[in-house]
Amino acid sequence: MTSLISPREAPGARPPGVFTERWRAAVLPLLAGIACLACELRVHNETASESDSSSEATSAGDGAPEVCLRYVACLKEVDAAAGAEAEATHGAEGSCWSGNEEEAADCLALCDAQLRNYAAAFPDLTACEDEGIVSDVEFEIGQAVFDPVDPFLPPVYAKLEAGGTLPVVRGGQGLLMLAFSLRGKNFVITEDPNDWDNPKMPHVDMWVDIEGHNVGFGGHFARLNNYSVGFYPIGDGMGTLEHMYIAIIVPDAIADPQTLTNKPGLVHIELSTFGEPASIQELEFVVAPEIQEY
Known part of the structure; x- marks a missing residue:
């Protein structure tokens, strides 16, 4: 099933949980009906991004942005x-x-x-007109790459290129998902990436379309609203932050997930960070020809 709330209608929305890979093996059967979950956040965050300054960042006394x-x-x-x-x-x-x-x-x-x-x-x-709003926030859309041999290994990040392939992944309990990852810089993050009630927690509004399979609310394959995402610094010396990963669950209305393979898709993500206007990315992709088992 997918979310039934339009963007910005649920300011208190929180992700259903954060799990390690071993915990997921035990609890995923309980979550099969949930539209998405955040997982594998590797909680060793810092108080703020290594490069959290921005031309739009707002604090008391700075005047109106x-x-x-x-x-x-x-x-x-x-x-x-x-x-x-x-x-x-x-x-x-x-x-x-x-x-x-x-x-x-x-x-x-x-x-x-x-x-x-x-x-x-x-x-x-x-x-x-809302074009040309200035922000130093940067982010890119990637995918979580799972090891098909050892399901207990954590996934690794790979940038999703425009027109690139993204697999439908089937977990050990049969759950089917698209695993989107995010990398970015120049924005504030929380010390604890699981601190969902912290006002500095980044969040996303996003939707995914897949040709011939947009069976959810608003005519989308899936949609998330005000969904909190915990980032951590990857320590590359460039201030890069990572979230691994947002799992978009294949809706129950898709009777045969094989019909998703080789279909073109589009993902739209609005990343909202503390004191910054939303940063928006859209990316076309193609569902991989085979469902990946892990």
Whole structure:
């Protein structure tokens, strides 16, 4: 089954669990009906990214970031009274920027989400365009590569190239999934990547489409909303952070998973990090010709 909530409608959403590979062998039968799970996070994080500065990072006293100025300008065009209220809170001299960094980050997140919503609702309104929002956050989409011989070995990261193949993986208990990984830099992370209630925890909104198999909510193969992802530094000297992995479970409505093989797909991921506008990536891929057993 897939999530039945549209993006940004579930701000308190949390992933169902974090497991080591050996634990997963025992508990996966209990999770077969869950749309996705986060696993194999290797919890040896640091307090923040090795390179967490950003042109949009917001803290008390820094003033309004561009995304909020654009949100206020957009809202004034749509509803003058609401725009005036937003000016007092999210505008250049707004109350959002006189508190602490958590409050400022919450304000920025609202500006970012609302500007994108208004941009979609009013595509012909120039004041509501959401293109060109500046952020230093970088991330790329990868895949978790499993050892087909030893299922207890942790997966390793591989970048997913545009048009590259991504296998459907079948675990020891029969669970079928697509295993997406993330790497990035220039954003704040939490000391404990399992601290789901920490306001600095990164999260994603994402959807996956596979040709002829978009049976879920909103016409997608699968969809996740406000899904927390714990990153850890890989120690490459470049500040690279990694999340291994987001498991997208094949929906129950897919009666024959073999029909997924060789089909083109598209993954869309919006990565939201503390004090930053969302960073967005889309990538086309092809489902591998064989289901991988591990």
